[in-house]
Amino acid sequence: MNRRNFLRSSTTALGGSALLTPAFSAQAAARPRLRVGLIGTGMRGQVLLKELLRRDDVDVVALCDIEPIMLGRALAMAEKFQRPKPQTFGESGDKLAYLQLLAKKDLDAVIIATPWELHAAMSIDAMNAKVAVGCEVVAGVSLQDHWDVLRTQQRTGTPYMLLENVCYRRDVMAVLQMVRAQMFGELVHLQGGYQHDLRAVKFNSGEPAKPYGGGVEFGDKGWSEARWRTQHAVERNGELYPSHGIGPCAMYANIHRGNRFTHINAFASKARGLHDYVANKSGKPEHPSAKVKFKLGDIITTTLACENGETILLQHDTSLPRPYSLGFRVQGTNGLWMDVNHSVHFEGISKPHQWEDFQAYQDKFEHPLWKKHAATAAEAGHGGMDWFVINAFIEALKADAPMPIDVYDAVAWSAITPLSEQSIAEGFKTLPFPDFTEGQWKTRKPIFAFGDSY
Numbered sequence: 001m002n003r004r005n006f007l008r009s010s011t012t013a014l015g016g017s018a019l020l021t022p023a024f025s026a027q028a029a030a031r032p033r034l035r036v037g038l039i040g041t042g043m044r045g046q047v048l049l050k051e052l053l054r055r056d057d058v059d060v061v062a063l064c065d066i067e068p069i070m071l072g073r074a075l076a077m078a079e080k081f082q083r084p085k086p087q088t089f090g091e092s093g094d095k096l097a098y099l100q101l102l103a104k105k106d107l108d109a110v111i112i113a114t115p116w117e118l119h120a121a122m123s124i125d126a127m128n129a130k131v132a133v134g135c136e137v138v139a140g141v142s143l144q145d146h147w148d149v150l151r152t153q154q155r156t157g158t159p160y161m162l163l164e165n166v167c168y169r170r171d172v173m174a175v176l177q178m179v180r181a182q183m184f185g186e187l188v189h190l191q192g193g194y195q196h197d198l199r200a201v202k203f204n205s206g207e208p209a210k211p212y213g214g215g216v217e218f219g220d221k222g223w224s225e226a227r228w229r230t231q232h233a234v235e236r237n238g239e240l241y242p243s244h245g246i247g248p249c250a251m252y253a254n255i256h257r258g259n260r261f262t263h264i265n266a267f268a269s270k271a272r273g274l275h276d277y278v279a280n281k282s283g284k285p286e287h288p289s290a291k292v293k294f295k296l297g298d299i300i301t302t303t304l305a306c307e308n309g310e311t312i313l314l315q316h317d318t319s320l321p322r323p324y325s326l327g328f329r330v331q332g333t334n335g336l337w338m339d340v341n342h343s344v345h346f347e348g349i350s351k352p353h354q355w356e357d358f359q360a361y362q363d364k365f366e367h368p369l370w371k372k373h374a375a376t377a378a379e380a381g382h383g384g385m386d387w388f389v390i391n392a393f394i395e396a397l398k399a400d401a402p403m404p405i406d407v408y409d410a411v412a413w414s415a416i417t418p419l420s421e422q423s424i425a426e427g428f429k430t431l432p433f434p435d436f437t438e439g440q441w442k443t444r445k446p447i448f449a450f451g452d453s454y
Contacts, residue, residue, distance in 0.1 A: 030400035034108040037062035037086075037131075039098045039122060041074035043211055043224055044136060045113035047381045048163070049074055051390040052111070053081040054379075058394060064089040064101045069208050098122060102129040109397055111163070112136060115228040120145035127158035134161050134393040137243040139414035143434075146411040146418075150436055153407040161393045161403040162410035164247040166326065168388035170374075171358065172248045173367035175330055175337055179252045181365070183346065185334030190252060192245025193315035193327045199277045202230040202318075203289065216278045216289045230274075233296040233319070237268050238421030240296065243413045244326055245314045246304075247405070252330055253310050256408050260441040261312075261433040263305040266420035268297030273319030294319075302420045304433065307441075314416070337361075411436050 036058050038049055042065070052058050060078060063086045065071040071088055078086055087104070090097035102110065102125055109132040112122050120140035126133045139162060140146045153160045166172060178184065204226045205215030211224035218230035232240055253259050271294045278289045300316040315327060328339040335346035343355035350356045369388065370377075377384030392404045415434065423429050435441065 031108070031398050033057050033059065034394060034397060035059050035061045035106055036394075037064070037101050037104065037107055037110045038074070038113065039064045039101065039110055040113035040115075040136075041065040041070045042067070042113065045070070045111070046074060046077060047386055048111055048113055048136075048390060049077055051380055051387055053078060053083055054387075055390075055394065057398065059084070060086050061107065062087045062089065062101045062104055064098045066090045066093050066095060066097065099125060102126055102131055107131050109134060109159075109393075116232070117141050117228070120149050123149055123160065124152045127152045127156045127160060130156065130158055132159040132397055134163050134390075135410070136163050137414065138241070138417060139410040141418070143415055143418040143422075146415045146436070150407055150411045159397060159403055160407045160410065161396070162243065162405045162413065163389050163393065164243045164405055164413070165382055165385035165389040166244045167247045167251060167405060168369075168385045168392070169248070170367075170370050170383065171339060171362055172328070173370060174362040174365045175328075176248070176251055177365040177367055178337070178361065179330065183334065183365075184330055184332030184336065187253060187310050187330070187332045189311050189313075189329070189331045190249040191313045191315075191327055191329035192249045193313075193317065194241045194244050195315060195317040195322060195325045195327050197320070197322050197324070198229075198318040199274065199321075201225050202233065202274065203278065203281070216282045216287060218289060233274060233294050234292060235295060236421060237271075237295045237297055237300075237424050238418070239266060239300045239302045239314055239316045239416055241316060241318075242302070242314055242416040242420075245328075246312065246413045246416060247409075248328065249312050249314075249330075250409065250413060253306055253308070253312070255306070256412065256437055256441045257444045258441065259306055259308045259310075260435060260437070261304050261412060262307050263430050264302065264416065264419050264423060264433050265428055265430040266300060266302040266423040267428050268424045269299040271295065271297050271319070273298045273321075277319075297424075300420065300424075302416060302423075304416070408437050408440075 034057065036052055038045055038060065041049065041063055052060050060083060063071060063074050068091050071091060075085065089101045110126050112119055112133060112135045114122060116138050119135055119138060123133045123135050139149055200213035203216045203218055204210060204213055204223055206217045206221050206223050208223055218226040255261065274294045275290065278287065279285060282290060298319045302314040304312040325340055330337045335344060337344045337358065341355060342358045344358050344361055345355055377387035380387030396403050419431055423431055
């Protein structure tokens with residue numbers, strides 16, 4: 001079969017996207033409008049706030065941040081969108097001010113966009129207050145954090161979604177269509193990661209007007225993410241940011257829907273990149289940041305084994321010079337896709353031992369959500385992904401439907417971090433991966449709620 005005829009006939013294999021149709025319907029919305037609060041109005045929080053303010057089915061009623069500058073910027077955004085002024089919390093610097101926000105009457109949901117180490121406690125407090133949670137990645141820091149988040153959700157029944165936007169990337173969702181249509185045959189191996197030069201994010205001048213680059217300060221002398229994120233590289237050695245890579249891979253492999261992670265190990269390279277960056281940028285060997293010993297290896301390589309026999313490889317690479325890439329690879333018995341070269345190869349369709357450009361396949365297998373909402377999402381951050389992930393959270397809440405990326409996904413994807421740290425600390429030991437579903441993975445359906453609705 002030649003490539004043109006194959007692409008023409010492939011629609012039949014998709015079965016009208018029936019394989020992606022959720023087991024519930026969002027047509028009869030339980031709540032037409034939601035009252036939402038935002039905890040964390042920093043750079044990431046403002047991106048998500050924009051998507052909330054753009055919606056005519058959301059009222060942003062409360063904002064919380066202990067940085068008055070960021071809180072002021074968020075209020076200015078609400079004014080720009082001609083929305084009522086939200087109530088604010090945290091101006092005094094009280095780190096527990098978010099509890100006052102959660103105590104508001106008639107608050108339907110909260111978006112949590114704070115430093116990683118705060119996510120678990122804030123999510124738990126929100127769920128205990130019966131306020132639905134949309135949590136930025138990651139779900140927690142320690143392995144116990146993840147069990148605590150899970151048990152709280154199970155006990156309270158409060159909706160919880162991990163806001164992993166890469167699951168909604170345009171090519172990622174087209175490949176999901178191709179996986180479900182068995183284009184790749186039986187899946188054998190998957191790859192992904194977070195390969196992104198973050199040196200100018202981890203260090204800056206400490207000036208609020210310049211959150212990225214311009215200096216080598218971090219911690220109390222830094223600003224924005226440099227104030228908190230860099231310290232993780234000082235104290236920890238592991239796969240610190242797994243969900244961008246593992247989220248799509250888990251979707252493809254039906255993790256928690258007939259499959260699960262069974263084992264994990266991780267390796268760390270030496271740590272050189274952050275020290276060299278500071279030394280070169282500052283030109284001062286005596287600069288305090290140049291004297292810091294960073295624990296995080298420049299390249300962290302993590303491998304997972306799955307119940308159904310697939311392997312998954314993740315790489316965390318944020319301390320060295322490089323172009324951005326998440327390094328996706330989906331490989332099965334019939335062929336493979338790699339996002340680095342934007343190419344595919346299918347046995348019997350592609351020329352032997354040659355790549356094909358992916359674009360024709362992406363166009364043919366465009367996900368229904370992108371067909372429907374591409375124009376609306378065009379103004380959103382990260383190529384439209386931010387609109388889709390917020391839309392999924394809001395629409396699921398309105399319909400009183402299961403979260404597309406639920407608490408089981410959240411804790412398993414995020415628990416890769418402490419497990420990788422343990423593996424490295426114990427001499428790159430292979431560890432059993434906890435079954436957070438406690439056996440439910442055997443009967444849960446492979447929907448990921450990525451149907452035509454949201």
